[in-house]
Amino acid sequence: xxxxxxxFQGSFLDHSKSIHELGYESLLIKQxxxxxxxxxLILPGGESTAMKKINQFSNILTDVDQLIKDGIPTLxxxxxxxxxxKEVIDGEVTIPNIDIEVTRNxxxxxxxxFEGSVKFFENEDIYCFIRAPKISKILSDTVNVIAQHxxxxxxxxQKNVVSLTFHPELNNxxxxxxxxxxxxxxxxxxxxx
Amino acid sequence: xxxxxxxxxxxxxxxxxxxGVIMDVVNAEQAKIAEKAGAVAVMALERIPADxxxxxxxxxxxxxxxxxxxxxxxxxxVMAKARIGHFVEAQILDSLGIDFIxxxxxxxxxxxxxxxxxxxxxxxxxxxxxxxxxxxxxxAEGASMIRTKGEAGTGNVVEAxxxxxxxxxxxxxxxxxxxxxxxxxxxxxxxxxxVLEEIKEQNKLPVVNFAAGGIATPADAALMMQLGCxxxxxxxxxxxxxxxxxxxxxxxxxxxxxxxPKVLSEVSKDLGEPMVGINIDTLSEEEKLAKRGx
Numbered sequence: 001x002x003x004x005x006x007x008f009q010g011s012f013l014d015h016s017k018s019i020h021e022l023g024y025e026s027l028l029i030k031q032x033x034x035x036x037x038x039x040x041l042i043l044p045g046g047e048s049t050a051m052k053k054i055n056q057f058s059n060i061l062t063d064v065d066q067l068i069k070d071g072i073p074t075l076x077x078x079x080x081x082x083x084x085x086k087e088v089i090d091g092e093v094t095i096p097n098i099d100i101e102v103t104r105n106x107x108x109x110x111x112x113x114f115e116g117s118v119k120f121f122e123n124e125d126i127y128c129f130i131r132a133p134k135i136s137k138i139l140s141d142t143v144n145v146i147a148q149h150x151x152x153x154x155x156x157x158q159k160n161v162v163s164l165t166f167h168p169e170l171n172n173x174x175x176x177x178x179x180x181x182x183x184x185x186x187x188x189x190x191x192x193x
Numbered sequence: 194x195x196x197x198x199x200x201x202x203x204x205x206x207x208x209x210x211x212x213g214v215i216m217d218v219v220n221a222e223q224a225k226i227a228e229k230a231g232a233v234a235v236m237a238l239e240r241i242p243a244d245x246x247x248x249x250x251x252x253x254x255x256x257x258x259x260x261x262x263x264x265x266x267x268x269x270x271v272m273a274k275a276r277i278g279h280f281v282e283a284q285i286l287d288s289l290g291i292d293f294i295x296x297x298x299x300x301x302x303x304x305x306x307x308x309x310x311x312x313x314x315x316x317x318x319x320x321x322x323x324x325x326x327x328x329x330x331x332x333a334e335g336a337s338m339i340r341t342k343g344e345a346g347t348g349n350v351v352e353a354x355x356x357x358x359x360x361x362x363x364x365x366x367x368x369x370x371x372x373x374x375x376x377x378x379x380x381x382x383x384x385x386x387x388v389l390e391e392i393k394e395q396n397k398l399p400v401v402n403f404a405a406g407g408i409a410t411p412a413d414a415a416l417m418m419q420l421g422c423x424x425x426x427x428x429x430x431x432x433x434x435x436x437x438x439x440x441x442x443x444x445x446x447x448x449x450x451x452x453x454p455k456v457l458s459e460v461s462k463d464l465g466e467p468m469v470g471i472n473i474d475t476l477s478e479e480e481k482l483a484k485r486g487x
Contacts, residue, residue, distance in 0.1 A: 007212070007449075008212070008449050009210075009211060009212035009213040009233060009424070009448075009449060010208075010209055010210075010211060010212065010213075011208045011209055011211065012211075012212070013211065014208060030449055030450055030453075031450070031453075031456075045209050046209050046210075046211075046212075046213070046233065047209070047210070047213065047233040047234075047269055047270075049228055049231070049268065049269060050213055050214075050231045050232065050233045050269070050445065052231075053229070053230065053231030053442070053445060054231055054445060054446060054449050057446045057450075057456075057460075058450075078209070079209075090268060091268070104268060105268060108290075109264075109270075109290045109291075109292055110206050110270060110291075110292035110293065110316060110317065111197065111198065111287075111290050111291075111292075111315045111316060112197065113197065113198075113202045113205070113206065114195050114196060114197045114198075114199075114202060115195070115196050115199050115201060115202055116194060116195040116196075117194040117195075126194065128201055128202055128205045129202075130202060130205045130206050130209055131206065131209075131270065131292075149195075150195075167205060170201065170205055170208065
């Protein structure tokens with residue numbers, strides 16, 4: 001199994017570590033030529049404005065978009081979630097693949113970043129939210145809520161895409177890694193909230 | 194449950210900046226150019242290091258007006274510098290809600306013995322280092338990110354290279370050592386033992402390490418990335434050059450594609466005049482900013 005991780009900038013090496021812990025190969029994707037034969041995709045956290053700019057040079061998000069539409073299992077965290085959202089408040093829509101509206105920097109600046117309890121499927125743990133976006137609206141009945149922080153929706157799934165606003169890759173806890181393993185192998189979500 | 198400003202959250206922001214370029218800006222207009230060019234963060238300053246160097250005198254924290262103007266103009270994180278040991282400047286920056294504080298040797302030091310106790314602040318700190326001892330002392334004081342000092346405002350990358358190589362070599366010595374040698378290495382590098390233990394456990398520096406001080410071209414940025422740093426700061430190199438927007442963008446692309454000479458040659462074409470550099474040999478010892486910090 002090969003997992004492609006969009007590696008323009010951001011926490012791509014942390015995701016790569018998660019993939020290695022599962023015993024899979026990770027490919028750091030920077031240009032289209034890196035995209036051959038991946039079985040799953042991860043779009044990491046970072047700065048979405050920088051990622052969009054870097055993409056103007058390599059233009060690989062067009063190919064990433066196609067792979068997602070072809071049904072490849074895709075996980076996004078934080079900035080990666082902004083790239084895939086259908087609507088973006090205080091930012092631009094990039095490759096809409098999940099029917100949600102996100103609001104950038106919705107909690108405020110870094111001083112408002114926090115560690116908070118998250119119910120991720122049936123498990124509860126503490127995860128980092130770093131200048132995180134909020135999933136401010138769900139725009140389709142086919143979007144399932146899979147993670148909540150208090151009453152806030154912080155993770156959703158739709159078809160082959162799972163989008164989170166927090167950073168499980170900074171924890172790499174057993175529950176997350178087990179879920180990730182199933183997600184990559186099965187090509188879809190196998191748990192219920 | 195919700196806790197703000199934990200060490201993990203502070204280090205986490207630095208993780209998100211990895212592979213990116215942080216640019217010095219002096220006003221909203223430059224900040225917008227930097228954001229548009231793909232900067233992952235900007236450093237809000239009243240004067241860029243090349244001008245601080247030229248003007249002489251005491252260099253202090255930038256005016257609150259300049260910092261707020263920059264904070265209001267962009268959606269990416271904004272950093273600002275406090276003088277070494279000047280914890281009140283840091284308190285002011287913290288109260289403004291700044292995203293990162295740089296306790297910087299580019300400004301005139303305010304304390305010749307102590308650095309700021311960085312644990313006391315909501316904002317994370319980045320600090321300069323010339324070797325592993327300095328880096329680990331700053332980490333023990335609570336720094337969430339390290340950068341090489343290089344020699345700011347010179348457009349000369351030689352010192353950043355020296356500092357990066359020194360940190361890497363010393364780091365490798367710690368990683369390769371027998372655990373019984375850690376106490377001796379702690380003395381040798383003047384490095385806090387607990388941080389060395391952390392390095393030994395993780396086989397790497399426990400925080401992100403960027404390159405800074407003298408980076409002026411896409412090739413300089415890629416050089417520092419190939420030497421193993423996690424990202425780059427570009428200070429005077431952008432807004433002292435002929436075409437700042439284009440150069441900023443080229444350095445961003447070069448930092449991502451640092452291992453691809455084809456991309457590097459493509460973005461290095463038609464860039465206009467780089468900033469005029471300074472030979473380090475022509476600087477007197479007092480003029481070297483990297484000597485500041487203890």
